Amino acid sequence: MTHMLFRDDAYLRDAGARVIAHTPEGGVVLDATVFYPTGGGQPGDSGVLEWDGIRMPIATTLKAQGDQIALVPSEPQRLPDIGTYVTQSLDWDRRHRHMRVHTALHLLSVVVPFGVTGGAISANHGRLDFNMPEAPEDRDAIETTLNAYVMEDAQISESWMTAAELDENPGLVKTMAVKPPRGAGQVRLVRIGDADAPIDLQPCGGTHVARTGEIGQLRLGKIEKKGRMNRRVYIHLDN
Known part of the structure; x- marks a missing residue:
């Protein structure tokens, strides 16, 4: 098992760890990592591992x-031996931009209140696919509302509930195609805004x-038709 340091502190950029395994594909498995793995539309982190001057x-x-x-090396090279103590360092600028886009997509799911059928995150933009038969009529209103939420400087926090509690509250799940992660029977909730009256909770x-x-200033991008009942909405970071 790899301890997910990024879950304890998303702002942790560097950490020491020990190698506990190699994957058949040439990846390095650590006992604890600050690197987020690809999942939920968010790309896997990149960065650097260092040990013994390597x-x-x-x-x-x-x-x-x-x-x-x-952790997947950029090119084939000898992997650190199992048991080796290594230092891991994130490509922080890339990760932080993923964090900004990810939170912005949660806000987009509030401003466009339809079921979400897919999504993707990059360092410059993100998109959500909505179960929405017609494109929204007022693009300016969507962009204005998104940036109003940004300007509120609302706090983002987390809490946990059991899988059974989530089953009793199906309205919390906005994604129609992807089930929320249920590690060890617990589900992590991300809250934007006050606990009593959150802007978003999912x-x-x-x-x-x-x-x-x-997050910074957001710009609404293309709105594409991807099917009879599907619209893809893009948002972009302005800097």
């Missing part, structure tokens, strides 16, 4: 067998900024 660039991070997380396993003001 530097290994990491291209991406993936979920591995069981509860392990594998299951999510990804990393997020601490406050909406950190």
Whole structure:
């Protein structure tokens, strides 16, 4: 099992760890990691591993067998031996932009109140697919409302509930095609705003900024028709 340090602190950029396994594909599995693995539309983190004067660039991070997380080198090279103590460092600018976009997509799911059928995150933009027969009529209103939520500088926090409690509250789940992660029977909820009257509350396993003001100015991008009942909506970071 890999301890998910990014879950304890999404702002942790560096940490030491020990190698506990190698994957057949050439990945490095650590006992604890700050690297987020690809999932929920959010890309896996990149960065660097260092040990004994050796530097290994990491291209991406993936979920591995069981509860392990594998760091994938940018190019083939000798992996650190099992038991080796390594230092891991994130490509922080890329991760932080993923966090900004991810939180912005949660806000988009509030402003466009339809079921979500898919989504993706990059360092510059993100998109959600909605179960929505017609494109929204007022693009300016969507962009204005998104940026109003950003300007509120609302706090982002987390809490946990059991899988059974989530089943009793199906309205919390906005994604229609992807089930929320249910590790060890517990579901992580990401809340935007006050606990008593949140702007948004939904299951999510990804990393997020601490406050909406950190997202920065948002720009509404293309709105594409992807099927009879599906519209794809893009948002972009302005800087």
